[in-house]
Amino acid sequence: MTRSLESMLDFFLREKGELVHINSVRQLTLIRDATNHIQMTDEKIIRAATPLHTGDTVDYRDERYLITSQVDQNEKSCRGRMRKCNQRLALNWSGQVKWFDAVVEARTFSTETGKVISMPEGNILVTVQDNIGTRGITLSQRFYMTHQPFKVTGIDRTMNGIIQLSCTLDSINTAYDDVENNIADRWKYEIAHTYALHIHQGTIAYVRLNETLPLNVTATDNGNELANPAITFISSDPNVVSVDQHGQVMGIALGQASINAKLTYHPAVQSSIEMRVVETGTHIYSITITGSPTLKTGQSASYVSHIYDHGTEVFDQSVEWSLRNQDDSTPIMGSITASTGNSVTIKAGSSSGANNKALVLTATLVSDPSITIEKTISLKNLF
Known part of the structure; x- marks a missing residue:
């Protein structure tokens, strides 16, 4: 595309132009590959009748690009070189996580010779838009890319509109990093969830x-x-x-099936129960336990x-009690201090290491274990 086309730019935009979003604003542009040769990076030339700037984001054919070159501008059009953002990186500021589109490369071009320069193994060059978020990036800040940690070792802010980060491979912090979701230091500021x-x-x-039951x-x-957790129920033999989906079970035929x-x-957090369908008139016992769901160290509760036969409470049955740690570790962080009829008293241990851990109290029907x-x-700790 040469300067002689400037006078016909409106025609070419109308006939050959493609609609893109530049900084989220819809624009008509002409786009072509930056080279005839297949290369590692997706690089294109963009021309528009509206202003273009280094650092502008361009949404083109369901992909995001970043204008990484200085923009050639004249009276009728602007022209620039844009590269596809091949990574989306999460940066963490004391628990505030922000995601950025980035051009990441393990090799770059020399501005003096025009030749490809291979970077040392474990080093990458990251190019991001210069904006209010990226201006807060600091040396030694960590991030993840494809489940590998990197650390910022250099920051180049000399080109208006973009920031280039020199980064090197870092070590994984298993205590703090959410490796699966590519977020560094996530658990340093957030509570890790342990569902059951x-x-x-x-x-x-x-x-x-x-x-039904x-x-x-x-x-x-x-x-x-x-409160009100979303739970999916599946029968092995409907x-x-x-x-x-409310957990209401119905006996369809004599036999048994498991409910997951x-x-x-x-979905990795699950539990199962074997359901047995019996003739009408058969005793069907169930048990509930009432009492506080929390217990402070050194205190008792x-x-x-309560025993039910097909939903009706009965008083001619009894239970045996047992106690264990939820994680099955030893010693048990509590004890049964009294048991009278179908009631029991539990005393929590005094160890401060028991905080945020749990006991499991089990009641077993004597007539049907x-x-x-x-x-x-x-x-919970007392204080």
Whole structure:
């Protein structure tokens, strides 16, 4: 495209132009490849009748580009060189995470010789738009790219509109870095989530033929119960046991099937129960435990079991109690100090290391040990 085309620019834009977004504003432009040779980077020449600036972002054919060259401007048009942003990087400022489109390369061009210069192994050059967010980038700031950590070792702000960062490979910080989601130091400022799902009818429960039984399911995050968690329920054999998305189980045919419950937005967190369909008239026992979900170190609390036969509370059955750490570690961070009938008293240990950990209290039906219920008790420091 030569200067002789300037007088016909409107015609070419109208006939050959493509609509793009420049800094989110819709514009008509002419775009062509910057070279006839296949190369590692996607680089194009953009021409528009409206102003272009180094550092402008161009959304073109579902990809984002960054104008990385000085802009050639005359009375009728502007022309510049743009490169496709091949990475999206997260930078963390004391817990405030911002994402930036970037051009990342492991080799660059010499402005003096025009030849390709290979960078040392483990080093990259990152080009970002110069804006209010990127101006806060500092030396030694860390970020992740393709699950690998990098550290900023040099900052070049000499070209208006863009900032170039020299970066080197860094070491992974397993305590703080969210490697999976490419966010450095995330857990340094955020609380890591530890989800768990509990079906309180135990591992086996019974439902009468053509009748229903609601599953008692709770979800916790770091030991604290979640309000209205999204849970997905699936039956291994809907012809024997059906289940709706509220956890309501129905006996369809005599036999057994497993019900799997999982957190909808964290599907790796799940729990299962075996449901057995029995004849009408068969006893179907279930247990609930009432009592505080938290217990401070060194203090005691009482818990009571309630036994139901197909949803109706009965008083001719009893339970046995047991206590363990939620993570199955030893020693147990609490003890059963008293047990009277179907009530029990739990005392938390005095170790300060128990803070934010949890005990699991289990009640087992004496007449049918397959009927159990668990209650998670979060431990907190006294002060």
